[in-house]
Amino acid sequence: MPIQRRDRALAGGAFRPPRPLPPLHLASPRRAALAALGLVALLASSAGAADLHVGNGQAYADLADALAQAETGDRVLLHAGQYVGNYEVTRPVEILGVEDGVVLEAENGNVLNLSASASGSSVSRLAVQGGSGVVGGAISAQGGAFRFERLVVREGEATVAGGGLACQDADCTLVSCAFFHNEAGSHGGGVALYGGTLSVTRGIYAGNTAGMLGGGVYAVDSTKVSVDSARFLGNTAEEGSGAGFFVGDSSGVTVTRGVFQGNHSHEMGAAISLTNSTGIVRGNLVEHNEADLDVGGIASMTSDFEISNNVVRWNTCSIAAGGIYFITTPGGTIRNNVVYGNEAGQTAGGILIEDGIGDIYNNVVAYNDAVRGGGGIMMGRGGWGTVAQNTVIGNSSGDLNTDGISAISESDFLVWNNLVVANEDSGLFGEDSREVRIAYNDSWGNGAAVMDYSGEADAEEGRNGNISADPLFESLALTGDLADDDLRIAPGSPVIDAGDPAVQDPDGSRSDIGAFGGPWGDDWSDLPVDFGW
Numbered sequence: 430m431p432i433q434r435r436d437r438a439l440a441g442g443a444f445r446p447p448r449p450l451p452p453l454h455l456a457s458p459r460r461a462a463l464a465a466l467g468l469v470a471l472l473a474s475s476a477g478a479a480d481l482h483v484g485n486g487q488a489y490a491d492l493a494d495a496l497a498q499a500e501t502g503d504r505v506l507l508h509a510g511q512y513v514g515n516y517e518v519t520r521p522v523e524i525l526g527v528e529d530g531v532v533l534e535a536e537n538g539n540v541l542n543l544s545a546s547a548s549g550s551s552v553s554r555l556a557v558q559g560g561s562g563v564v565g566g567a568i569s570a571q572g573g574a575f576r577f578e579r580l581v582v583r584e585g586e587a588t589v590a591g592g593g594l595a596c597q598d599a600d601c602t603l604v605s606c607a608f609f610h611n612e613a614g615s616h617g618g619g620v621a622l623y624g625g626t627l628s629v630t631r632g633i634y635a636g637n638t639a640g641m642l643g644g645g646v647y648a649v650d651s652t653k654v655s656v657d658s659a660r661f662l663g664n665t666a667e668e669g670s671g672a673g674f675f676v677g678d679s680s681g682v683t684v685t686r687g688v689f690q691g692n693h694s695h696e697m698g699a700a701i702s703l704t705n706s707t708g709i710v711r712g713n714l715v716e717h718n719e720a721d722l723d724v725g726g727i728a729s730m731t732s733d734f735e736i737s738n739n740v741v742r743w744n745t746c747s748i749a750a751g752g753i754y755f756i757t758t759p760g761g762t763i764r765n766n767v768v769y770g771n772e773a774g775q776t777a778g779g780i781l782i783e784d785g786i787g788d789i790y791n792n793v794v795a796y797n798d799a800v801r802g803g804g805g806i807m808m809g810r811g812g813w814g815t816v817a818q819n820t821v822i823g824n825s826s827g828d829l830n831t832d833g834i835s836a837i838s839e840s841d842f843l844v845w846n847n848l849v850v851a852n853e854d855s856g857l858f859g860e861d862s863r864e865v866r867i868a869y870n871d872s873w874g875n876g877a878a879v880m881d882y883s884g885e886a887d888a889e890e891g892r893n894g895n896i897s898a899d900p901l902f903e904s905l906a907l908t909g910d911l912a913d914d915d916l917r918i919a920p921g922s923p924v925i926d927a928g929d930p931a932v933q934d935p936d937g938s939r940s941d942i943g944a945f946g947g948p949w950g951d952d953w954s955d956l957p958v959d960f961g962w
Contacts, residue, residue, distance in 0.1 A: 484508030492516055492533070507531045507555060516541050521549035531555035539585075541568045548573025556581040563588050564621070565595030566611060574600040582619075583609040590614075590647070591621035592637065598624040606632040614640045616675075617647030618664060626653040634673075635662040642666060642702070643675035644692065651679040654708070658686045666694040670728065671702030673718070682708030682734075686957070689713060695721045697754070698728030699744065710736045712955040720746040724754045725771060731757045731785075737764040738955040747774040750781040751797060755812075758785035765944075765952050767960065769795040769911050777803040778824060783810040783840075791818045791949045793916060796909045802828030803835055804852060813841035818928075820916055820944035823907055825853035830883055833857060833875060845869045846928040848900055848943030851907055852876070859885030869894035869929045871942045898923040900943065911960060917945055 481495040481503055482488050489495040492512045495505045496519075504523040509530035515538045518524070533540050533555060540560040543550055550573075557580060560567035567585030568577075575596070580603075582593040592611030594601070601622065606629075608619035618637035620627075627648050634645035644664030648654045654676055661673035669675075672692035676682050682703070689700035699718035701710060715726045725744030727736060741752045751771030753763055768779045778797030780789060794805045803809070804824030806816060821833045832852035836842050836859045849856040849872040856872035858880075867889040872881035873896075881897045882890040889895050901922040903915035918924060918941060928940030932947055940946045945962075953962045 478502040478504060481505045482508065483512075484510050496522070515539065518543045518547040518550055521547055523550070524552045524555075526553070526555035532558055534558040535560045538562060539565050539567060539569050543568070543570040543573070543575055545572030548575070551576040551578065552580060553578040554580075556583070557585070559584050559586075561586045561588075562595075564590050564597065566592040566613070568594045569597075570594070570599045570601060571597045572599055574602075576602045576604070577606055578604040580606045581609070582606065582611065585611045587613045587617075587621075590616040590623070592617065592639075593619045594621070596620070596622045596625060596627065600626045602628045602630075603632060604630045608632075608634045608637055608645070610636045612638045616642050618644045620646045622646075622648040622651060622654070624650045626651055627655070628653075629656045629659050631658045633660045633662065634664060635660070636664065638665045638667060639669070639672075640667050641669035642671055642677075644672040644694075645674055647671070647675045648679060649677045651676075651681075653681040654679050654683070655681075656684045656687060660688045661690070661692060661700070662688075663691040663693075665692070666696070666699075668695050670694050670697040670704075672698075673700045675702045675704075676706050677704040679706045680708070682706050684708070684710045685712050686955075687713045688957075689715045690717050692718045693720075694718075697722065697724045697730065699725050699746070701727045703727075703729045703732045703734055705731050707733045708735075710734055711738050712957055713739045714957040715739055715741045716743050718744045722746065723748050724750045725773075726750075726752045728754045729756070729758055729761060731759070733758065733760045735762045735764065737762070737766065738953070739766045740956060740958045741766060741768045741771065743770045745772045745774075749773055749775055750777045751799070752779045753781070755782040755787040756784055758782075758787050760786050762788045762790060763792060764788075764790040765792065765949055767793045767795075767911070767956065767958070769793065769797060770909065771797045773799040773803075775799065775801045776809075776826075777807040778826065779804065780806045782808050782812040782814065785812060786814050787812065788815045789817070789819060790815070791944045791947060791952070792820075793911070793944050794819060794821045794824065795911055795914075796823045798824070799826040799828075799831075802826045802831040804832040805849075806834045807831065808836045808840040808842050811839055815843045815845075816847065817843070818846045818940070818942075818944060818947040818950065820848045820850075821852065822850045822905070822914075822916070823852060823909065830855045830858045830860070830880070833872065835859070836885075842866070846932065846940055846942050846947060847871075848924060849881070850874050850900060850902075851905070855880040855883045857881065857886040857889075858883045867893065867895060869927065869942060871896050871898060871900055871924050871927070873897045873899055894927070894929070896923065896927065900924045915961060916943075917962065918943065
């Protein structure tokens with residue numbers, strides 16, 4: 430039975446798109462002229478292909494009639510108007526809105542269905558509104574290669590998956606598309622991919638809802654998933670994970686240069702949820718996302734990912750890992766991220782690794798809070814790997830001992846070249862760990878009781894290159910806002926050339942302690958926010 434439609438306010442009202450949404454319009458006469466020239470070139474590019482004009486006063490009044498007559502390679506050119514029906518595409522054609530104000534919709538069933546025999550088809554420059562189905566509410570594509578460009582897809586409903594678009598064993602390319610207020614009973618409120626490949630470039634995915642996984646975009650069983658420069662705003666996973674983006678059982682995953690704001694999951698990874706997959710998450714802004722249970726920001730579960738050069742800030746969860754979480758991972762790296770201002774209702778405000786392997790290099794982890802324990806970086810419950818070259822400042826937790834970097838519950842980590850400063854209580858802490866090797870760190874100014882090294886780490890102060898000294902930041906205001914701080918090291922700092930002598934800075938000198946030392950000490954160019962580094 431159809432999903433009951435509900436109005437939902439997007440988290441953070443400033444991100445809410447207008448409703449109802451108009452079709453796409455060009456922003457200026459100059460852009461309109463350029464688009465017209467491009468359209469003329471497009472229409473002239475395929476000699477021998479027929480142009481089937483559809484609309485009031487055109488050769489075809491109805492889109493269905495034009496599609497029935499179209500041959501392979503023909504172009505179906507839609508003029509301004511509202512077209513109501515259930516449209517079947519069975520041959521490779523181009524469907525193109527040649528004027529603003531082209532809207533396709535259906536009273537019952539999905540609006541547009543592209544079958545495997547239509548592989549090679551493209552749909553562009555129009556709006557698709559409404560539609561319903563089991564899989565694919567507005568648009569369904571099966572068993573081929575399809576391109577969607579400059580579409581607005583809104584208010585589609587699927588009882589199972591793909592409220593806006595469902596791609597089944599298909600290679601789907603989406604360029605500059607907008608998916609608004611689509612719903613799926615289970616997976617992929619905006620877009621759902623089962624098998625095949627998915628490429629998403631630019632575009633906006635806002636206010637979409639999935640009953641379980643992937644409010645904005647959901648992809649499984651894929652050999653390639655690429656999401657670049659897209660915006661995921663205010664999407665919801667009502668009972669599951671990955672409100673913004675969910676991927677599972679896939680390889681070749683890249684999520685780059687995106688914006689994830691105001692998404693809400695019940696379970697894990699309100700912004701991004703990665704399961705049984707491999708790939709890269711780089712250069713994204715992840716902020717103001719919320720999970721009812723775990724992981725307000727990015728969750729990697731049984732996956733092997735490089736998560737690098739992201740800004741993960743102001744995310745919240747009720748249980749564990751406000752910012753980034755690796756759990757039962759076979760490997761992976763968290764590197765050159767800025768993780769700050771995140772909150773966890775229980776443990777691990779910033780970064781958490783447990784029950785798996787993971788390395789944490791060259792991150793700035795600041796002003797995160799956990800109500801019970803693990804304010805900054807926490808390694809626990811059987812996790813192991815390396816925590817190195819991080820700058821960890823101003824974090825707090827309800828546990829007296831776990832504010833900066835903490836290793837607990839049979840964890841096994843190498844902790845070196847970290848700069849741990851001005852955390853609420855402890856700096857470096859170890860307890861009940863299998864083995865935590867601590868060397869060449871500077872932990873200073875932590876807690877009123879001066880707990881720079883505590884628990885199992887207490888014996889390491891003054892040994893193996895560990896020091897406790899003012900690192901002489903360029904500026905440190907400790908206001909809770911990184912915009913007020915410059916965490917680069919001033920000349921004459923005791924942490925310059927004080928790191929592990931076996932590790933070099935990019936200039937070939939002995940490594941400095943902290944996030945700006947070591948091999949990746951200058952790898953900050955892809956950050957989505959300019960901190961002046």
